[in-house]
Amino acid sequence: MIQYRCPLRDFEFALYEVLGYEQHLATLQGPVTPERADARAILEAAAAFAEKRLVPINQSGDAEGCRLLDDHVQTPAGFREAYAQYRDGGWTGLSRAPEWGGSGLPASLGVAVTEVFATANWSWSMYPGLASGAMDTLEAFGTAAQQARYLPPLVSGQWTATMCLTEPQCGSDLAQVRMQATPDPAGHYRLNGSKIFITAGDHDLAENIVHIVLARLPDGPAGTRGLSLFVVPKHLPNVDGSLGRRNGVRCGGLEEKMGLKASATCTLHFDDAEAELLGEPHRGLECMFVFMNAARIGAGQQGVVHAELGYQNALAYTHERLAMRAPGGNSGPAPIILHADVRRMLLLQRAIAEGGRLLVLEAACLLDTAAFGRDEARGTAARDRLAFLTPIIKGFLTELGIEAADLALQCLGGHGYIREWGLEQNLRDARIATIYEGTTGIQALDLLGRKVVRDGAQAVQREAQTIAGSCERAGRHPQLADAARTLRDELFRWVAMSESLVSDAGDDPLVVPAAATDYLMYSGYLLLGHGWLRAADAAAGAIAAGCGDVHHESKLATATFYFARIFPRVVALREMIGAGPEALVAAADPALRPAEREPSGPPIAAMSRA
Amino acid sequence: MIQYRCPLRDFEFALYEVLGYEQHLATLQGPVTPERADARAILEAAAAFAEKRLVPINQSGDAEGCRLLDDHVQTPAGFREAYAQYRDGGWTGLSRAPEWGGSGLPASLGVAVTEVFATANWSWSMYPGLASGAMDTLEAFGTAAQQARYLPPLVSGQWTATMCLTEPQCGSDLAQVRMQATPDPAGHYRLNGSKIFITAGDHDLAENIVHIVLARLPDGPAGTRGLSLFVVPKHLPNVDGSLGRRNGVRCGGLEEKMGLKASATCTLHFDDAEAELLGEPHRGLECMFVFMNAARIGAGQQGVVHAELGYQNALAYTHERLAMRAPGGNSGPAPIILHADVRRMLLLQRAIAEGGRLLVLEAACLLDTAAFGRDEARGTAARDRLAFLTPIIKGFLTELGIEAADLALQCLGGHGYIREWGLEQNLRDARIATIYEGTTGIQALDLLGRKVVRDGAQAVQREAQTIAGSCERAGRHPQLADAARTLRDELFRWVAMSESLVSDAGDDPLVVPAAATDYLMYSGYLLLGHGWLRAADAAAGAIAAGCGDVHHESKLATATFYFARIFPRVVALREMIGAGPEALVAAADPALRPAEREPSGPPIAAMSRA
Incomplete structure (x- = not known):
């Protein structure tokens, strides 16, 4: 059975000992800023709910899956009840404005709390999770009437929401969206067409679902500039807020997926569905992209989630399971955690889970500042930094989260491959993370x-300057001098590589696409290194000040491991980037012809440099 | 729907253009050595059967799974019929001695043919696949009576077989096996206990199943030296060869696994099961290990299988799917194969599938020579080389096979994550490969x-000398000079690293376990580089001789890609190995304590260098 204990100590370490959360909150104007004890109490309450209510329905939800009944989707046993308790606990409005019924806490605390629920049960957490982007969009672009109509029931959790973008012929390339929106005589719009892969597109947790839909107006230009956003409630609300008649949107099918089986991934058919325009016509994609950073950081958090869940369970197993003699141990079989390769796998998972948590929480603090910074310069700086960090956090952390989940499975040997222990599910659930919300290649x-x-x-x-400052500070602790030097030396190479890519990109349009993924991973290892160096710095400081504990010692040990056994990957990535696009171009024609088919001709020829 | 076309051209290229298969066969004494046209005809027949009969029941088998009925396991629809046709086609005895009814062809051809069936349907192929090791064991250690009783029905495929090693408390560490074997008054033995994870432990494809079981005699010493092998047929054969009464072995449960759902993974309960001793008492593990190389190369082949299947399907999809403008292309959406990152993912898969195939076939030729080399020196050399190559082929190719299967899924974006396309199944099926037949850590x-x-x-x-020779030969082609130099330079570092590990290992028992997995991967990239350099050499030679084709051009292009974009991983691995065991030891106590549990104390302390 899968187990989960909320890592409260590590949340506190990351927020208060590394990120200076108290000072950060003092720079915000707008949100309710919690005292440390209050933040702790909120995390503890989230932990209690997650551990007691969400963990027990994680594996059963996977086994049972969702069912498409006559007119709605049925979620697995226990999902409704858990959602009702979550909603009644006020969690849906935690970081929403009091104006709409929320608690007004900062986004950063919302991100921390989300990790707890999501780790306990990622599939379940997607039902409330999807409403977040929709609420952001309504807050920013809705008319006063739309906000009054939709925000209170969404903030209270009485309703949920979706974001409807993907269609069968297009996912990454939304320019190909075909969904038609036609004005009707009553001043509304009518939507016709189908959307696929709609998370929480239908379910039985809430009485109504608000779909935010990307569609094309009749006079919209081709491509992405012709797309507009629409609000399409499942049930049309009456003027008094009560539920009116069923709208022309229905779930036509559920995807059978590798994982996330308890999360309903719906095909939605829109059949003359009544819709309201949201924001300006033809600017739908811009509206959606305003919240892309928050959504992608949420997706990047999935890497942390599956690394943490896998790590905790693999750690417990490897303490219990006996096999072979340990090096230097006595003759009997030893707990397998004593074997070096098992330790290597566990430390890798831990480095990803805890280091990734720090990066996500740091980005979440930037979200706070971007929205509520006391001065404009600080807000702009936060937005710029966030724009830079977001694709790395999404792309890199999800790749590493899958690697961590994979190693957790491996730690259990054959038992990792069977359902009972939950680690094959953890890998199956993790696997989507590098795909949705923009694939790694897109990031x-x-x-x-x-x-x-x-x-x-x-x-x-700018990022390099920030990291260099951390290197200088950390380097003052003698035990961190090597790590600080390693990171600082690499920093120079990273900047030089970046600048040379900037200059080469002007001459050759293939430079960027050929290098992009390796460059993203390279940047990710640097940022994660920055995280581990700061964690080690904070830990060394605490120990030097006489208030060190075992968590601090473990930070030092894991940082040492990170720089010795993970960080060297940057060297390989640098070489691969340096190889340039030649190898991909050289292979253009012959190597990628489908086997024993006629040569495709034109499309392949287009790849060569004309 | 998953598709598969047997890569006949690549089999011929690997066998005849790179490995000199005709000359190799001429060195064998014993097996029937096929002409090139005959070998081709055999592969074509295998391809026809695999493509028409095994591919169509691959996805349906996964969806349906196996069922445990009252007294036997039911395989998915179509499995019985396909097995009957396979058996009637004589495939089970392809490389078995004519003495027992086989066709007497060399093991190498059997390995090639196995890839074809296994790629079409890995789960199905495990039912006949498991009998191979059992037949090897019976041929080598059975008495004349045992051979006469069991080999003819196994070679004809009338019966199948299993290898029963794992128990709930032990997998890698067979010293902990508890299964009891007690002599009975009739001169037989009685087995009592349970085995788990027994592939094809029960099914409905054949009338009888011969279990080869590792168990402990009453007078056996503790540990692995007290284990003996036993033959335990499901139905006891009568003196005339007909089936007698049911023996005391039954399937008590089927594992619910991540993948391989159509392959029955059984818990077997032995309840006073009548057994015959196989080979000498207390030497059971030695007997099993005689065939470990063959079994592990077969398991390593799984990496090739899932890389090939994923690659073929991702290739077809990326030719059809349109998204975004191609670099240098016109404005409309282009087939995604034109995007550099998609090409990178496809070339990686191809490099693993085709390069891995070459390594497996080379090892298979060594199996031939080890068993049937004309002179003893050659046989000894083959056995020694095989012993060295086997853990690399098993460990490295299965790791890369999973990576390839993962990238194939990624090429399809969201569609890769849903069942319909078969690529999530391919990854689920692939995932076991680094675990069974010895985990990567064990290899x-x-x-x-x-x-x-x-x-x-x-x-x-010795291996480095062989590779150096290939570098010299390939370096004569100007277009391969860089790759040859890259590989040769790395070769010196590999030898130096190996020698320094030999010398350090004497001083510190943690050197080997801390470096082992990275060293295995390092060695794997070198061997795969050797494969790609030889493939490119053969291709360049054919082109220079005026008989080049598109397959030769693709070999050159893929080799270029390999050395530019995969091979640099060796640099990172060298750094990680060079970091030594320090980082793992430093993390010994604090970092691997289970969260919020009491410290485990003694076991962790045993890890530190005392």
Whole structure:
């Protein structure tokens, strides 16, 4: 059976000992800023709910899955009850404005709490999770009437919401969206068409579902600039807020997926569905992208989630399971955690889970500042930094989260491969993370193309300065001098590599796409290294001040491991990037022809440099 | 729907253009050695059966799974019929001695043919696959009476067989086996106890199943030296060969696994089961290990299988799916194969599938020579080389096979995550490969501990000489000079690293376990580089001779890709190995304590260097 204990100590360490959360909160104007004891109490309450209510329905939800009944989707046993308790506990409005019934706490605390629920049961957490982006969009672009109509029941959790983008012919490339929106005589719009892969597109947890839908107006230009956003409630609300008649949107099918089986992934058919325009016509994609950073950081958090869950369970197993003599041990079989390779796998998982948590919480603090910074300069700086960090956090942490989940399974040997222990499910659930909310390849193009090349590597240089400062501070602790030097030396190479990509990209349009994914991973290992160095610095400081504990010692040990056994991956990535696009171009024609089919001709020819 | 076309051209390229298969066969004494046209005809027949009969029941088998009925296991629809046709086609005896009804062809051809069936349907192929090791064991250690009783029905496929090793408390560490074997008054033995994870432990494809079981005699010493092998047929055969009464062995449960759902993984309960001793008492493990190389190469082949299947399907999809403008292309959405990162993922899969195939077929030729080499020196050399290569082929190719299957899924984006396309199943099926038949960690200890350190790195030096010869030959083609130099330079570092590990291992028992897995991967990238350099050499030679084709051009392109974008991983691995065991030891106490549990104390303390 899968187990989960909320790592409260590590949340506190990350927030208060590394990120200076109290000072951070003092810079915000707007949100309710909790005292440390209050934040702790909120995390403890989340932990209690997650451990007692969400963990027990994690594996059963996977086994049972969702069912499409005549007119709605049925979630697995216990999901409704857990949602009702969650909603009644006020969790849906934790970091929403009091104006709409929320508690007004900062986004950062919301992100921390989300990790707890999500680790306990990722599939379940997607039902309330999807409403977040919809509420952001309504808050920013809704009319006063739309906000009054939709925000209170969404903030209270009485209703949930979806984001409807993907269609059968397009996912990453939304320029190909075909969903039609036609004005009707009553001043509304009518939507016709189908959307696929809609998370929480239908379910039985809430009485109503508000769909935010990307569609094309009749006079919209082709491509992404012709797309508009619409609000399409499952049940049309009456003027008094009560539920009116059923709208023309229905779930036509559920995907059979590798994992996330308890999360309903729906095909939605819109059949003359009554819709309201949200925001300005033809600017739908821009509206959606305003909240892309928050959504992608939420998706990046999934890497932390599956690394943490896998690690905790693998750790427990490897303490119990006996096999072979330990090096230097006596003759009997030893707990397998004593075997070096098992330790290597566990430390890798821990480095990803805890290091990733720090990066996600740091980004969450930037979300706070971007929205509620006391001064404009600080807000702008936060938004710029966030824009740079987001694709790395999403792309890199999800890749490493899958690696961690995979190693957790491996730690259990054959038992990892069977359902009972929950670690094969953890890997299956994790596997989607590098795909949705923009694949790793898409994140990589966003990072290298827009956030580095188009930016002239200015954001890289600013980030490098920040990291260099951490290296200098950490280097004062003698036991961290090596790690600080390793990171600082690599920093120079990273900046140089970034600048040379900026300059090469002008000459050759293949430079960016050929290097992008390796560059994203390279940047990720640097950022994670920054996280581990700061964690070690904080730990060394605490120990030097005489208030060190076992968590501090473990931070030092894990940081040592990170720089010795994970960070060297940057060297390989640098070489691969340095190889340039030649190898991909050389292989253009012959190597990628489908076996024993006629040569495809034109499309392949287009790859060569004309 | 999953598709598969047998890569006949690549089999011929690997066997005849790279490995010199005709010359190899001429060195054998014993097996029937096929002409090239005959070998081709056999592969074509295997392809026809695999494509028409096994592919269509691959996804349906996964969806349906196996069922445990009252007294036997029911396989998914179509499995029985396909097995009957396979058996009637004589495939079970392809490389078995004519003495027992086989066709007497060399093991190497059997390995090639196995890849074809296994790629079409890995789960199905495990039912006949498991009999192979059992037949090897009976041929080598059975009495004449046992051979006459069991080999003919196994070779004809009328019966199948299993290998029963694992018990609930032990997998890798067979010293902990508890299954009891007690002599009975009739001169037989009685087995009592349970085995788990028994592939094809029960099913409805054949009328009888012969279990080869590891158990402990009453007078056996503790540990692995007290284990003996036993033959336990499901139905006891009568003197005339007909089936007699049911023996005391029954399937008590089927594992619910991540993948391989159509393959029955059984718990077997032995309840006073009548057994015959196989081979000498207390030497059971030695007997099993005689065939470990063959079994592990078969398991390593699974990496090739899932890389090939994923690659073929991802390739087809990426030619059809349209998204975004291609670099240098016109404005409309392009087939995604034109995007550099998609090409990178596809070339990686291809490099693993085709490069891995070459390594497996080379090892298979060594199996031939080990068993049927014309002179003893050649046989000994083949056995020694095989012993060295086997853990690398098993450990490295299965790790890379999973990576390839993972990237194939990624090429399809969201569609990769849903059942319909078969690529999530391919990853689920692939995932077991680094676990069974010895985990990667176990292979790594075998390689670095036994085959390098205990050997004084002699095998490494011999292998390096062979590779150096290939570098010299390939370097004569100007377009391969860079790749040849890259590989040769790395070769020196590999030998130096190996020798330094040999010398350090004497001083510190943690050196080998801390470095083993990274060393195995390092060695794997070298061997795969050797494969790609030889493939490119053969291709360049054919092109220079005026008989080049598109397959040759693709070999050159894929080799270029391999050295530019995969091979640099060796640099990172070298750094990680060079970091030594310090980081794992430093983390010994604090970092691996289970969260919020009492410290475990003694076991962790045993890890530190006392």
